[in-house]
Amino acid sequence: MDLVSAWVAAFLTLAIYSFLYKDNPLYRFAESLFVGLSLGYEIGIVLHRTIIPNLFQKLAADPGRNWYLVIGGVLGIMLYLRYVQRVSFLGRWALAVYMGYFVGVELMQRLHGDVLPQVKDTMLPLLPLSLASVQNLLVLVGVLSVLVYFYFSRPHTGILRPVSRLGIWFIMVCFGASFGYTVMARISLLVGRLTFLVDDWVRPTLAAILG
């Protein structure tokens, strides 16, 4: 990274960190810049990685074979008819096709990709008795108790009460572990930014000044 780029990046890094003192105009400037750039970045990526290669280039290469892609383009444009009062209902048609398709995909992915494999992996051998089988039993008990905790169709009284309480203990361990992992990930990002400030900004700047 050249020195000008390093100064720009360092300025923005410090502008964000200035929030640690208190909310201030410098932080808000950096935040607003980030919001605009994020959206602008997506536009270029979507155009050049999805729309051009999957629609225009395919249509230009073989329009007879890829004619059906026009339907995608038309449905995409129909989404914008919601802004035209007289034909805004056509926007709902496109959205209905889009949503119907993706909830269908989601339905099968969730059942086939999440529920069945997870249930299968929970049904592990409990015999012969060993350390592994005890752990398998603990996982089975944990999964069932967590599911009972999230079962709201009946009040958690009687036998459901201790089981759901056990479920919340498992959930607390899980949340604690997730918290610990998240903290460590954020700390490593922080270390990365501090390393950048020292190695890519302070040192090259001092080297440039001192020759």
Place this chain on the structure above:
Amino acid sequence: MKRQIPVLLAFLTGTFVVVAFFVSAPVVVGLNEKLDELLMIVTAFALPLGVVSFLQHHSKKIGRRSIGWRNSIVSVASFAVMASLGIVEPFVSAQGRAVGFNWLFDTVFTPLQATMFSLLAFMIASAAFRAFRVKNLEAAILMISAVIVMLGRVPIGKFVLPPSAALTEWIMNVPNLAAQRGILIGAALGAASMAIRIILGIERPYMGGAGE
């Protein structure tokens, strides 16, 4: 009719995807692949809907000079510059290399993103201070689990708590796995039931309130 057709379209496309999952007839597989391709295009077209909403929101703020309108100018201007470079540069630059776009990405976007997320380390520390005040058994379990996992992830952990690495591995592989699995199964069943409700037209989010 304006209300029935979207319900019918959602039903037909949703049902077709479910049927296509089980039917391996070449006609159905081919049609499903084509549908997948063209809906990827629709997804790409949907992104600028967010841009319209973004521009509407910020132009209103700028027009009314409401609080933070100067920041709205920064957002809109940075969006315009990044989007313009992203759209135009690959066409006009040599060998499709987007020099300005890449410079903005590497020098401005990436540091902002990394710093913004690293800022969360401080927020999490402050949240931990509140969450870890051990008021009951559940809070104690949460704290013990988090402390062990944090110690197990750093080299100094083995000096503070020698079995921290082994304990972390056990926590991740047994109680954490069990709870994650229970949550995943529950969430997946919830999502699947919501998908069925949308396909059957019981829920109609695509109507935007018009079909309620």
